[in-house]
Amino acid sequence: MSLAKTHFEVTCENGLVEFRVDGRRVAHFPAWEHADRDLRHFTMIDIPTGTADLPFDESDEGWRIVIYEDGDSVHILEGDDPHDDELPRRTRVPRDEYFAAWEFLIDAFNPIEPVDSTYNPPE
Secondary structure (H helix, E strand, C coil): CCCCCCCEEEEEECCEEEEEECCEEEEECCCCCCHHHHHCCCCHHHCCCCECCCCEEEEECCEEEEEEEECCEEEEEEECCCCCCCCCEEEEEEHHHHHHHHHHHHHHHCCCCCHHHHCCCCC
16 A cells, blocks of 8 residues: 655745645744744754754743654654644655755755856956
């Protein structure tokens, strides 16, 4: 049995970052205000991820998110209690799609051009 193909994306609207599957929000970063400003300086190394043993784990009042890679997948777990280990909202996306979605968002806010494309040596 194969899983139906879905569309995963990372968006930033009104300064807030959200994870979406087929247009529906599955997780977000409510305490990351003005993410649009921060994304101008983001690179691929800044993407939130970790391992099952050492996941990315962020929390704030009334919210917690845990993100980790496991083989070819990235797991995104979110809940409304920063002290609860039972995170009821769980999403698994292919690792390649997770990083491609972040790369697309980073490029939209931080469109770094290769030096070769901007450097015109004097003749």
